[in-house]
Amino acid sequence: MDSVSSSALGRAFAPSALTHGECARGGAPAPCSLVIFGASGDLTARKLFPALFRLLRGGLLDPRSTVVGVARSGMDDDMFRRRMKQALQDADIFEEDLWGQCAQNLHYHQLHYDSPKEYAALAKRLGQWEAERGDGGNRLFYLATPPAVYGTIAEHLGRSGLARETEEAYARLVVEKPFGHDLPSARALDATLHEAFAEHQIFRIDHYLAKETVQNILLFRFGNAVFEPIWNRRYIASITCASSEKIGVEHRAGYYEHAGVLRDMFQNHMMQILSLVAIEPPALFEADRVRDEKVKVYRALRPFAPERLREHLVLGQYARGVVDGREVPAYREERGVSGSSITPTFAMLTAYVDNWRWQGVPFHIMSGKRLQEKLTRIVITFRDVPHSMFRDVAQGDMAPNRLVVDVAPDNAISLQFQAKVPGAQLCFRPVTMRYDFSAEASGTGLDAYEKVVLDCMLGDQMLFWRQDGVEACWGYLTPILDLCEACGDAEEHLHPYPAGSWGPQASLKTVRTLF
Ligand code: NDP
16 A cells, blocks of 8 residues: 555544544633732743743743733832843743733733732722723632742732632632642642632642643553453552652752651642542543542551551651762752751651552652752553463563553653563563653643743633642652651651662652553
């Protein structure tokens, strides 16, 4: 068959899905005012503003939209524009023509977070820009400040009337992680936000969920008939979800000293990943149906008996070591960290989901800083074959099948299975079938923050935390944190590990399942 007729045949039998190009693009949501609180900070410069610029470049941010940076620092529009220009240059995405278009709708508003007068001035300026645009006045308020001021800002947005929605226009609040530092503080923050905003207006971010492969997990599981029948305790022996970083605490010691790895990574990203692997099929791919199923997973997590916690949890802290050939200091030697800090920078937790599907299957969840590689990976290890007919004739061990989902830096799904080594003898070897999403997505995929902002503008809450999910996760983790932090033997249970290694000795057996 020649290539012309084969591609024609391919088209004739092609599924009715959109083409790649059509699917990647979508359309730009209606124009809006994007108001970023904490706009003088790191997140705005490094992630948020570059994401907005890329959305504009890709036709996914209406060019009439206004971006307003808000913070306490004294700046005027021009100074803020210079700063954002620099941010784009640093991210290597600056384009002169597009910048001209972008800069005219970019403003700065100095505001002290507890000053009603300054919110009234902000409301007035927003009203003017919106009148010039001639639309209903959609507003997106993005809290990129330290969490301590989330409540104050929401309260004042409510009092100044900025949180009010109309028939024509939305008012949405985007809240960065962390959402509380334990169950009581998460509930208190939620109560404050709800005084001004209804649940459908609140978007609690977990940018991990916006990663392409994480979303692909749902499609992989529920869009294919072959995997779901074996996705249970009968065929799966264990699951490992890991997210490792090479970097240390960097400039975020002030935050990290109070958070540690359990609050920084487990309460949000790792729990989200676990839920996608473990959920039951929702009836519809619709935000609340998916979030209902996730909450059921969190509620089914087995609480730990205090005396057995140490069997299921390994905590570590990085000591001096070598990363990429460079000597790096211990966590306790980092700027802003106490010399006697007992903050864990590594954790490996074995969790159990107590339901029919997952009874007895260990979920090993691991995350840490200053590890050997930057990697986010999920490994599903299947059970051994029930009976090996090759046991007397074959040489070599028969490894169990593994499904490996690479979330970052690679974006791929691989299935490992047994194959015969070619030749006269019967010998096994594991071989891999791999699908690499990144090759296909290059140039069309959205980065995590682009996806987050786009979904907020579209009003799609699928990838955002709902309050019951936040509470269920904190409900599971808070007793663990209390046990780790309250008892006097915290230091004794904190395993040091050399920077550049794969973490404490006690977790290496699980780490090996990753490779
Ligand atoms: P920054 O520490 O850079 O703070 C942002 C801005 O908030 C500062 O520029 C400052 O602006 C203002 N601010 C700082 N301290 C206070 C304070 N005590 N009270 C009131 N305002 C203050 O934060 P980031 O930009 O790094 O992060 C913002 C939020 O996003 C945080 O909640 C963080 O946890 C979250 N986040 C950040 C990530 C990152 O990569 N940076 C990643 C994921 C989440 P001014 O003084 O001008 O008011």
